[in-house]
Amino acid sequence: MSYETWTKEALIERLRRLEQTQQKQHQHQHQQPEHEADTHQRKKRRGADFDFGRFPQRKVALKFSYFGWPYHGLARQGNALGSEDKRQIEEQYPTVEGELFRALAHCKLIESEATCGYSRCGRTDRGVSSFGQVVALYVRSSGKYLDEAADDGDTASGTVTQSVQNDGRRVLLPTADRELPYVSMLNKSLPPEIRVLAWSPVAEDFDARFSCRSRFYRYFFSEAGLDIAAMRDAAARYKGTHDFRNFCRLDPAKQISNFERTVLDVDITPVPPAVPFVGNGSRAEGRWWQLELRGTAFLWHQVRCMMAILFLVGQHLESPDIVDRLVDVATLTGKPEYEMASDAPLVLADCAFDEKDVSWIYVRDGSRDYGNMTVLDRTILREWGQISTKAVVAGALLQTLRSTPVPLKGEGLPDDQAAAAAAAADDDDAVVSWADCRERLMKTELPGGAFSLLGGGTVKHVRKYVPILNRKRAEPVDLRNKA
Numbered sequence: 001m002s003y004e005t006w007t008k009e010a011l012i013e014r015l016r017r018l019e020q021t022q023q024k025q026h027q028h029q030h031q032q033p034e035h036e037a038d039t040h041q042r043k044k045r046r047g048a049d050f051d052f053g054r055f056p057q058r059k060v061a062l063k064f065s066y067f068g069w070p071y072h073g074l075a076r077q078g079n080a081l082g083s084e085d086k087r088q089i090e091e092q093y094p095t096v097e098g099e100l101f102r103a104l105a106h107c108k109l110i111e112s113e114a115t116c117g118y119s120r121c122g123r124t125d126r127g128v129s130s131f132g133q134v135v136a137l138y139v140r141s142s143g144k145y146l147d148e149a150a151d152d153g154d155t156a157s158g159t160v161t162q163s164v165q166n167d168g169r170r171v172l173l174p175t176a177d178r179e180l181p182y183v184s185m186l187n188k189s190l191p192p193e194i195r196v197l198a199w200s201p202v203a204e205d206f207d208a209r210f211s212c213r214s215r216f217y218r219y220f221f222s223e224a225g226l227d228i229a230a231m232r233d234a235a236a237r238y239k240g241t242h243d244f245r246n247f248c249r250l251d252p253a254k255q256i257s258n259f260e261r262t263v264l265d266v267d268i269t270p271v272p273p274a275v276p277f278v279g280n281g282s283r284a285e286g287r288w289w290q291l292e293l294r295g296t297a298f299l300w301h302q303v304r305c306m307m308a309i310l311f312l313v314g315q316h317l318e319s320p321d322i323v324d325r326l327v328d329v330a331t332l333t334g335k336p337e338y339e340m341a342s343d344a345p346l347v348l349a350d351c352a353f354d355e356k357d358v359s360w361i362y363v364r365d366g367s368r369d370y371g372n373m374t375v376l377d378r379t380i381l382r383e384w385g386q387i388s389t390k391a392v393v394a395g396a397l398l399q400t401l402r403s404t405p406v407p408l409k410g411e412g413l414p415d416d417q418a419a420a421a422a423a424a425a426d427d428d429d430a431v432v433s434w435a436d437c438r439e440r441l442m443k444t445e446l447p448g449g450a451f452s453l454l455g456g457g458t459v460k461h462v463r464k465y466v467p468i469l470n471r472k473r474a475e476p477v478d479l480r481n482k483a
Contacts, residue, residue, distance in 0.1 A: 052111045056145055056171040057138040059117065059163075060182065061200045061208060061358055063351075066096050067193040067383065068129040069344060075123050076101060076113075096124075096194060100135070103189035109139040109182070117165065119208040121351040122215050125301065127343030132197070132216075132350040136208040138165050142180045146170040163204055176201065176361050183362075184372050192379050198360040211357055214264060216294045216350040217303050219341070220271065221455050223287040226314035231268055234313040234320035235291065238263045238306060242327040245477055246335040247306050248299035255481050259329075261302070265294040268310075307341035309468075311453045317465050325469060334473035342456030402435035 068074075076097035077089040090098040097120075101113055110116040121134040143158060145166075158174040173179075186196045245259035271288040291307060309326065312318040325332060363370055408430045452460045474480070 050108050052108075052140065055140045056143045056166050056169075056173070058141040058143065058161075058171075058173050058179075059136065059138050059165070059202050059204055059206065061134055061136045061202045061206065061353075062182070062186075062196055063132055063134050063198045063200075063360060064100070064194065064196045065131050065380075066129060066133065066195070068096070068124060068127050070094070070193060071096050071099075071126065073124060073126045073128075074120065074130075074133065096133075099191055099194055100186075103186045104137075104139070106189045107185045109180075109185070110137065119210075121208040121212050122298075122348050124346075124348050125343060128346045128348065130348040133348055134208050134212070134351045134353075136202055136206055136211075139182065140180070141171075141173055142178065143171055143173040146172055165204075173201075177364050181364060181372070184375070187372075187375065187379075192383055195376055195379060197376065198362045200358040200360050202358060206357060208351075211353055212351050213354060214294050214296055214352045215298065215348065216292070216352065217298075218347045218349045219291040219293070219303065219307050219455065220345040220347070221289055221291075221307075221311075222285055223289060224283075224285040225453060226284075226311070227316060228268060228289060228314070230316065230320055231310045231314040234310055234323050235266050235268055237320065237323040237327075238266050238293075243329045244299055244302055244306075244327065245329055246326040246332060247302050247309070249301040249305070249340075250335075250474070250477065250480060251300060252480050256299075257477070257481065259299060259477070261295060261297055261299060263293065263295045265292070267292050301340055303346060304340040304343065305338075307346075307455060308338060311341060311455065312338075312468070315453060317452065318468055322468055332469075332473075333476045336468045336471040336473050338468060338471065339452070339454060339460060342454050342458045344456035402433065402438070404434045405431040406434050406437050408432050408437070 066074075072093040072095055074096045076095045077086055077093065101110075104110045104116075116137045116139070118135065118137045122130075124130055124133070146160065146169075157178060158172045161171050161173055162168055163171075182199045183196045190196065241260055241262045243259045244261050248259070250256070268289055268291055271290055291310065293303060293306070309318065309322060313320055313322065326336075363372055452462065452465070454460055
């Protein structure tokens with residue numbers, strides 16, 4: 001493996017992982033009884049000799065969730081299981097699909113990436129999470145091949161099928177409650193931030209991308225510094241079919257010429273009370289909202305661009321009709337330069353399919369088996385606990401800072417406050433908390449909109465805000481496609 005192109009941080013992380021693996025192996029060798037070591041070796045040999053030809057395959061859809069923050073997007077970097085170069089890239093830039101395929105291979109559910117007929121519903125970028133991503137592929141089944149001369153036998157326990165994936169041979173596929181426990185099998189091999197939620201048998205012609213009827217996104221943000229009513233006004237203008245070329249990132253290599261997309265529903269709603277500890281509702285910082293956006297399909301970075309414009313409207317840096325101006329591509333032929341909203345608060349919340357196409361199975365038998373749901377709940381709760389603990393610690397530090405006493409000065413305050421501050425400053429003991437001082441400064445500092453909220457705690461500072469329509473614009477799409 002060549003490390004010449006790796007960054008310093010990536011090399012350090014690689015060394016750390018190798019050291020941890022070596023330490024674990026060393027401890028395991030000293031602690032493992034002889035009979036367990038023999039068992040491990042036998043299992044290892046069985047894995048190497050696994051005969052996929054003995055088992056039929058069935059096509060399934062998998063619904064899974066993931067926190068996108070540790071990963072470089074959903075899509076894997078090529079065939080990471082079959083190529084050393086791709087495996088090296090995957091180690092340096094881990095992806096959600098890379099972890100998923102490693103788990104599928106470890107569980108002996110697929111023989112290779114190239115032959116499993118894989119399709120994904122929605123491609124999410126680096127840092128973006130999902131509550132209901134969907135992929136489809138062929139996996140090993142607990143069913144059996146039927147002899148050509150035999151009749152179908154007892155089909156009450158399954159369905160007889162024939163497919164190219166099984167070389168045209170007749171196969172008895174079991175009912176869902178008799179099939180391999182795909183969800184629990186994969187979750188045992190996946191990292192805790194990626195969880196398979198359910199699976200469904202699907203037809204041979206099912207495609208996770210093209211069979212999807214709509215995709216539902218949610219973007220979470222705090223109310224602090226934002227006019228929610230103005231944002232709602234602007235968001236409502238997204239609904240319908242529009243040309244969204246000014247709300248996306250253009251990839252000239254793909255030569256896209258049709259930028260029309262349909263937004264079925266859009267709204268800005270409070271984060272439900274069922275989500276615990278979202279904050280102190282008595283202050284704007286503690287009131288959380290979510291953009292809820294449902295559409296048939298979306299362009300690259302479209303949702304983050306749409307959210308960026310809503311943030312500008314919410315800060316009164318743009319009026320709600322800026323949306324109307326940006327979708328009028330006949331007048332505005334080139335996309336103005338502006339920064340996208342943060343990736344961290346964006347979630348692909350759901351992918352919708354026709355009921356006849358998928359029937360999600362969360363538990364194998366609701367009357368006796370809730371083990372999968374219990375483990376899922378416990379794992380996600382643990383992830384939430386670790387993340388929320390960091391938030392509480394950071395909040396306590398912020399509270400300590402806001403309580404720090406600082407001298408009260410008159411500079412930078414409105415005239416009426418400056419006079420009172422100057423009089424109070426004659427007293428050596430005239431101090432206020434930093435929270436109080438900051439509140440006063442926020443009313444006068446950074447005039448003209450010298451900072452821009454981008455979500456996820458990201459704030460961009462500028463000397464002077466330049467309206468969107470006055471900014472430098474990219475070349476029209478048709479010219480960029482020809483370049």
